[in-house]
């Protein structure tokens with residue numbers, strides 16, 4: 001190409017950033033904006049590293065070659081039917097949910113970067129439960145939580161009863177469940193919130209007191225305990241609330257399943273449904289209460305807070321979730337004067353003069369840097385790793401009933417939803433049941449990831465391949481059956497295995513000026529710790545006395561942004 | 573209520589490195605031309621220019637590549653929601669002209685369908701022309717793009733590509749009708765209001 005030459009404009013840099021994943025890209029942008037000379041390189045030919053996004057063609061290439069030294073393995077791809085525009089898709093390795101209360105949104109608001117992205121709402125959580133699942137009740141005795149049974153639920157229910165003069169409790173319960181298979185049916189405006197059901201098996205997960213009060217699947221006794229548990233979740237991190245605080249302390253390492261069958265005795269199907277809100281890969285039996293509570297707190301802190309869509313708790317970033325973050329932040333680094341080079345790795349690092357690091361690049365250039373940021377793929381030698389079976393599926397239907405508005409007065413409709421298949425709800429042809437939940441994150445075409453009339457379903461389960469892949473596909477076909485869309489087919493499927501460090505280490509490994517960032521955690525939602533780690537590394541590099549806030553715009557950028565916004569216009 | 577603000581129009585500049593994109597942008601927005609600021613990026617995501625077309629005001633957001641094209645690392649996110657794209661080659665550099673098929677391809681791949689494209693041959697003040705005007709015109713026609721040759725140094729025609737792209741965008745209802753252009757935005761979640769709005773009754777657990 002004309003005049004393109006690949007000579008770097010300089011051999012001396014303040015920071016050499018290796019990789020274009022979420023953390024390296026964020027740090028590249030933040031450090032460039034703080035005036036550091038940043039060279040960002042990535043051995044891959046695409047942005048995003050482990051959080052990249054691809055067209056169908058690119059994903060096929062990725063899966064058949066898999067980058068070396070990556071956490072990926074066992075990738076398979078299949079095109080079931082012809083895809084008209086394989087180059088137009090944006091299929092992501094990182095379809096993270098972003099909770100409304102997350103520190104990511106807080107940061108992006110602070111630095112006025114929210115408008116660099118198109119935000120779509122994640123609607124309801126749905127859990128796969130058959131009538132038998134709901135009918136099977138455990139032999140639960142009166143747990144100690146019985147004493148804590150919440151009056152909140154009773155109040156809501158009482159209020160609701162007043163509102164619906166139309167009939168008694170039983171009548172209300174019948175009306176409460178709208179079967180949406182076939183034609184999606186919207187609720188009449190101003191009605192009591194109800195829990196929907198799709199195809200008789202996908203049930204909306206109750207996550208608020210109102211949901212609990214009106215759930216048609218719950219008996220009144222469960223309602224009390226479930227309300228009590230929700231209250232426990234909202235109170236237990238407050239040391240002044242001795243009762244709930246001590247209860248958590250005592251049971252922190254108890255499994256969620258045990259806690260919920262003894263302290264707040266609830267039937268297994270309700271435990272599965274509560275567990276689905278945690279998005280944790282482990283089964284309820286293997287999920288520690290402390291971890292569940294942390295995840296549930298995040299969920300509940302976000303529920304009902306999004307002004308445009310009260311029924312949602314989380315968002316997703318269009319065009320590939322965290323993959324889009326990587327691209328926007330990498331460009332951010334370039335705009336502030338940094339250089340991005342793809343297809344360029346680091347061959348070796350040695351100490352040079354003046355405590356500078358000499359980096360030999362795979363493009364046969366050698367550069368010096370005061371700091372080098374790396375990402376470790378292999379978790380610290382002492383740590384262990386665990387793996388998830390992941391899947392990406394293109395569906396030839398827009399599945400409108402999944403993305404229907406829950407409340408008529410929500411300004412926008414959801415363009416993503418979470419479906420959970422609880423542990424033991426699926427069985428392979430070989431007779432193996434899923435030993436961990438299978439999650440499906442469904443994205444509509446409004447995410448820009450597929451064409452109109454299609455959607456993309458991302459699966460994730462801790463059940464290992466090959467059965468993990470079979471179970472994921474099984475979950476997928478059950479979901480398609482339940483939403484009852486005529487002619488909905490899988491057009492394309494990609495399965496792969498990704499390994500993660502077991503515990504997100506709070507310490508960033510470093511060897512003097514060479515800092516190894518931890519890989520992103522396995523969480524399905526954007527991990528708050530990712531930003532915390534980046535901020536710590538940033539402070540170390542710019543120094544505590546630096547006044548330039550993390551990722552803050554430069555003065556000139558601020559001026560242009562003010563001009564662009566005018567009175568109240570935002571560019572999306 | 574705040575007065576209705578001008579509609580914004582997002583326009584991108586793309587093309588090979590050194591073809592004169594940044595020079596064109598700076599000449600149009602700030603009326604400056606500096607041989608020495610050669611590879612300088614503009615240091616901001618975009619520049620803003622207010623224009624009036626038939627008595628109606630618009631706010632143009634003009635996005636530059638930030639030099640990412642130099643290492644062929646332009647991000648696809650750069651193209652999101654743009655209504656217009658100006659593709660720039662250097663008339664004194666044949667290779668830059670030959671790369672334009674690649675750039676039209678990038679634009680078709682990543683931009684919204686229906687985006688207005690405009691081909692610009694730059695640096696006509698320089699001797700040693702390597703691309704005939706007719707060739708540029710023919711290429712533009714093939715892609716249904718507008719076409720002009722410019723010099724950022726002498727100012728010749730520098731306003732033309734911007735003015736004509738804006739005209740074409742305004743004339744294209746699908747690109748300007750608020751209902752259509754804002755469809756994605758309408759369906760997207762707004763993040764900048766009511767964060768602490770506590771009327772969120774559904775989750776109130778007090």
Ligand SMILES: Cc1cc2nc3c(=O)[nH]c(=O)nc-3n(C[C@H](O)[C@H](O)[C@H](O)COP(=O)(O)OP(=O)(O)OC[C@H]3O[C@@H](n4cnc5c(N)ncnc54)[C@H](O)[C@@H]3O)c2cc1C
Nearest residue numbers: 084085088089445446447448449450451452685752755756
């Ligand atoms: C993978 C892929 C494959 C494609 N294949 C084809 C193809 O084969 N043929 C073809 O003509 N085009 C195809 N497109 C282009 C795409 O469908 C275009 O958006 C559409 O053709 C242009 O329609 P429009 O101009 O009416 O855009 P609009 O309808 O104005 O769309 C603007 C955006 O708003 C959102 N949107 C629109 N309607 C809805 C809705 N009902 N619910 C939620 N969000 C909505 C979408 O995200 C859309 O991109 C493909 C796009 C992708 C990403």
Ligand SMILES: Nc1nc2c(ncn2[C@@H]2O[C@H](COP(=O)(O)OP(=O)(O)O)[C@@H](O)[C@H]2O)c(=O)[nH]1
Nearest residue numbers: 589590591592593594595607610695723724725
């Ligand atoms: N003579 C002349 N030189 C130009 C013109 N436009 C740009 N240049 C020079 O060409 C070089 C590359 O321009 P630049 O705008 O940085 O290209 P970009 O990489 O496409 O942004 C610089 O040295 C400019 O000064 C022009 O119209 N005439």
Ligand SMILES: [Mg+2]
Nearest residue numbers: 593594613639
């Ligand atoms: Mg430039």
